[in-house]
Amino acid sequence: MIWNTPAHSTTAPLLGSPASPDRRPRSTWTPGASRPEQGSSPREGQRLHPLSRRQIEDHLQELGDLYADTSGGGPQAWNQARGAYLRQLTTDVRRPGFELLIAESTGMTGCAHGFPVRGDGPWWAGSDGHLPGHLLRLAADGRLFVISGIHVPSRVRRQNPDRAWNLARRMQKRLLTDHGIAVAVTLVERSDRGAAEALRSWGWRYVDGGTARTVPLDPFRVLVLEI
DSSP, rough: OOOOOOOTOOOOOOOOOOOOOOOOOOOOOOOTTOOOOSSSOGGGGGGEEEEEEHHHHHHHHHHHHHHHHHHHHHHHHHHHHHHHHHHHHHHHSSTTTTTTEEESSSSSEEEEEEEETTTTTTTTTTOOTOHHHHHHHHTTOOOEEEEEEEEHHHHHHHSSSTSSSHHHHHHHHHHHHTTOOOOEEEETTOHHHHHHHHHTTTEEEEEEEEESTOOOOOOOEEEEEEE
């Protein structure tokens, strides 16, 4: 699972200071007109829609650029993380039920993706032994969704993360409702505090591992989201 982290981190879910200037035009407001919602992602400014597998293949370079623009580190780190992200994405897109959702205004401004899971797998790399029994039971019943990435500009984390119209919250909810699933799960490296803090600000909570293979020094933390 690959996440974008803030610029001070060299690991790679979620966001961070953009590597390039924000290219979107600033919104305008005319006196006498209704004032738009203020914050990082007003509803009317960010249109959400899924991409088909073919469309994902056609937009791989743009998705890679979005990932790099929302990742931290220097150019070398961006290139390495971008390549790893695209390799993982081309693998995940073949999973049954995989969905990649993009946000657009005048261009692509964010994306989120994931897939439903079953109790007998396949899961994502590194997940084996991390999930507690109650999540495995949800998976066995077809009621669990893995969100494998949310990639948005750092302002989406900084500004109004608790509002329902926050871009990250809208995308994660849309992924679940599109599949009729109410519970999502993800893994975050314990050292990646920026990603964990962002997820928690968007409504995720920690779940302690309860499997026999989970050890106290496990490098990952499990987070769960319920809508």
